[in-house]
Amino acid sequence: MPHMPRLIQAHEMHPLHDAAATRRTEHSAAAQLPAHTLMQRAGLAVARLALALTPHARTIWIACGPGNNGGDGLEAALHLRHWGLNPVVTWLGNPENTPADAHASYLRARDAGVNFAEEPPELDADDLCIDALLGLGAARPPQGLMAEWLDRMATCPSQRLAVDLPTGLSVDTGSTSTPWHADAHPPRHHTLSLLTLKPGLFTMQGRDACGTMWFDDLGIVTAEEPVAWLNAPGIQATRPHASHKGTWGDVAVIGGESDASRGISMRGAALLAARAALSSGAGRVYVSLLGNSDLWLDTIAPALMFRRFDALDFSALTSVCGCGGGETVAEVLPALLAAAPRLVLDADALNVIARDPKLKLSLANRDTQGHATVLTPHPLEAARLLACSAAEVQADRLACARELTQRFRSTVVLKGSGTVIAAPDQLPNINPTGNARLATAGTGDVLAGMIGARMAAGLDAFSAARTAVWQHGHFADLWPDDLPLTAERLATPP
Numbered sequence: 001m002p003h004m005p006r007l008i009q010a011h012e013m014h015p016l017h018d019a020a021a022t023r024r025t026e027h028s029a030a031a032q033l034p035a036h037t038l039m040q041r042a043g044l045a046v047a048r049l050a051l052a053l054t055p056h057a058r059t060i061w062i063a064c065g066p067g068n069n070g071g072d073g074l075e076a077a078l079h080l081r082h083w084g085l086n087p088v089v090t091w092l093g094n095p096e097n098t099p100a101d102a103h104a105s106y107l108r109a110r111d112a113g114v115n116f117a118e119e120p121p122e123l124d125a126d127d128l129c130i131d132a133l134l135g136l137g138a139a140r141p142p143q144g145l146m147a148e149w150l151d152r153m154a155t156c157p158s159q160r161l162a163v164d165l166p167t168g169l170s171v172d173t174g175s176t177s178t179p180w181h182a183d184a185h186p187p188r189h190h191t192l193s194l195l196t197l198k199p200g201l202f203t204m205q206g207r208d209a210c211g212t213m214w215f216d217d218l219g220i221v222t223a224e225e226p227v228a229w230l231n232a233p234g235i236q237a238t239r240p241h242a243s244h245k246g247t248w249g250d251v252a253v254i255g256g257e258s259d260a261s262r263g264i265s266m267r268g269a270a271l272l273a274a275r276a277a278l279s280s281g282a283g284r285v286y287v288s289l290l291g292n293s294d295l296w297l298d299t300i301a302p303a304l305m306f307r308r309f310d311a312l313d314f315s316a317l318t319s320v321c322g323c324g325g326g327e328t329v330a331e332v333l334p335a336l337l338a339a340a341p342r343l344v345l346d347a348d349a350l351n352v353i354a355r356d357p358k359l360k361l362s363l364a365n366r367d368t369q370g371h372a373t374v375l376t377p378h379p380l381e382a383a384r385l386l387a388c389s390a391a392e393v394q395a396d397r398l399a400c401a402r403e404l405t406q407r408f409r410s411t412v413v414l415k416g417s418g419t420v421i422a423a424p425d426q427l428p429n430i431n432p433t434g435n436a437r438l439a440t441a442g443t444g445d446v447l448a449g450m451i452g453a454r455m456a457a458g459l460d461a462f463s464a465a466r467t468a469v470w471q472h473g474h475f476a477d478l479w480p481d482d483l484p485l486t487a488e489r490l491a492t493p494p
């Protein structure tokens with residue numbers, strides 16, 4: 001059966017399976033197929049992709065580990081050799097002590113005359129190295145020769161293709177034991193995921209480690225439930241001609257504390273969220289600045305309407321609270337948590353809630369009152385809410401997003417590379433769009449406004465969060481290289 005790996009693109013929804021479900025899929029498929037079939041399909045897929053990526057390679061170095069991931073590499077070598085290329089295999093296994101599938105591939109590769117070398121070959125920019133060292137069976141951080149080869153692959157000028165996963169990456173969490181090289185240029189490295197796509201390939205360090213993602217299901221349709229979905233753009237609602245500004249809902253942004261006596265102002269955060277809500281199509285956007293503010297007009301976005309908090313009828317609005325809220329946000333949170341029907345909580349709102357058990361309880365009770373809530377923490381804010389460290393959050397982003405969802409019965413947007421969007425009774429989504437150009441002050445405020453506008457227009461909290469996060473990242477992906485990406489540009493994209 002021919003297999004051509006497919007490129008994974010950001011506009012498609014894909015199910016994501018963890019390592020355990022992938023293992024079960026592999027076992028049940030292997031039980032129904034002739035011996036070695038899956039590895040032969042895997043090796044052929046790797047070889048086809050290798051050829052497509054580097055048709056002019058003079059040398060293809062295949063670094064093979066002691067298990068079945070190495071077996072995939074050996075099988076690929078066989079095909080590449082048949083097609084007249086020059087694969088050079090360095091193998092950490094030995095024929096006496098190798099799993100059955102990998103052993104069969106070793107014999108086939110040896111009999112086909114594949115070149116087994118002691119030392120990795122020299123490679124140039126047109127060449128390719130293939131990481132078939134460890135896959136799902138990685139049990140400890142690579143050391144010795146394996147670590148040396150990984151280092152060599154990360155720094156050599158050729159393209160790199162990882163078989164199934166980059167060695168050392170946890171496919172469940174996206175953490176890696178192998179330092180990834182920040183100077184390596186992602187378009188020059190690739191990962192071919194086999195049988196299933198896994199969550200850790202798309203979050204935490206996964207995106208840096210994997211580069212361009214490819215997928216081959218090896219002709220197997222898994223019967224396993226996914227643990228998450230790769231987020232996709234969703235359907236853009238068309239605006240009926242016979243609509244008016246009331247149809248698209250009202251947003252109020254509450255935040256932007258200023259205190260002249262302390263010489264601080266965070267008005268900008270609230271203005272960014274409000275402008276983003278306006279650009280995202282909200283019918284009317286109000287800004288309620290906290291502290292002693294004398295600002296009543298945004299000359300860049302004069303459509304914004306300024307209101308004191310006590311002059312807002314937030315029972316009829318979607319409220320976005322936190323953006324630059326400072327300490328003063330504590331004064332408005334009890335009322336908002338109790339009565340705002342649709343509420344996005346960001347930044348300082350989350351920090352204040354994290355310190356106050358009564359506000360936490362009030363947040364957790366909103367769901368039973370039929371109120372919709374989206375929390376948009378970055379990892380440190382999530383850690384404060386969970387009373388743990390940011391490193392612990394990052395060590396398992398999916399689990400932390402789920403935990404926040406359970407505790408606060410809210411939709412949760414855990415931000416960062418591979419933003420996780422989770423909601424009660426839903427499978428979480430991992431977002432594939434966005435890049436490190438978003439790592440600049442204020443982009444989170446913009447996201448909060450984008451979510452608020454979608455809720456105001458009638459989307460449920462989870463859909464609003466998913467579509468806003470996708471679009472926010474997509475704006476950054478489309479941004480011209482020569483134009484600096486700033487939060488105010490993101491708030492009002494061209």
Ligand SMILES: NC(=O)C1=CN([C@@H]2O[C@H](COP(=O)(O)OP(=O)(O)OC[C@H]3O[C@@H](n4cnc5c(N)ncnc54)[C@H](O)[C@@H]3O)[C@@H](O)[C@H]2O)[C@@H](O)CC1
Pocket residue numbers: 026030038039042043065066067068069070072099101133134135136137138139140141142143146163164194
């Ligand atoms: N068995 C099959 O039919 C198939 C297997 N597949 C491939 O097989 C992989 C899983 O194979 P395995 O379960 O053999 O696992 P791996 O090949 O990932 O590695 C397991 C072996 O490596 C050793 N090991 C683990 N950590 C190490 C370290 N840090 N340093 C040195 N040695 C280490 C283990 O003791 C074991 O011998 C998948 O990721 C995929 O690439 C695919 O070909 C699909 C079909």
Ligand SMILES: Nc1ncnc2c1ncn2[C@@H]1O[C@H](COP(=O)(O)OP(=O)(O)O)[C@@H](O)[C@H]1O
Pocket residue numbers: 347378415416417418419433434435436437438439440441442443444445446447472
């Ligand atoms: N390296 C990155 N890759 C992808 N997205 C990122 C990266 N760094 C930051 N972002 C995104 O940028 C936004 C930053 O939000 P946040 O941390 O709240 O910043 P701020 O409070 O300054 O607005 C989030 O949407 C986050 O997911």
Ligand SMILES: [K+]
Pocket residue numbers: 069131132133134135162163164165166167
């Ligand atoms: K690998």
